[in-house]
Amino acid sequence: MSADRQRRHRARRRAGLAVFRIEAPQFDLADALTTAGWLKAWDADKPAEIEKALNRAIRHLIERDA
16 A cells, blocks of 8 residues: 555656645635536535545646746
């Protein structure tokens, strides 16, 4: 298991990617992502879907400003 995690870490590093842990109010974040169109309302109580939507929103912000 740890060997797989290490491989993923190295692959992300080679690709110039990083993983960040954030602390945020789940329902406020879900509401903001839903309002902005990044998250479907029926997925607002699913942490994995919130994470995917947040990732899409951040990538959009980065690409827009690039």
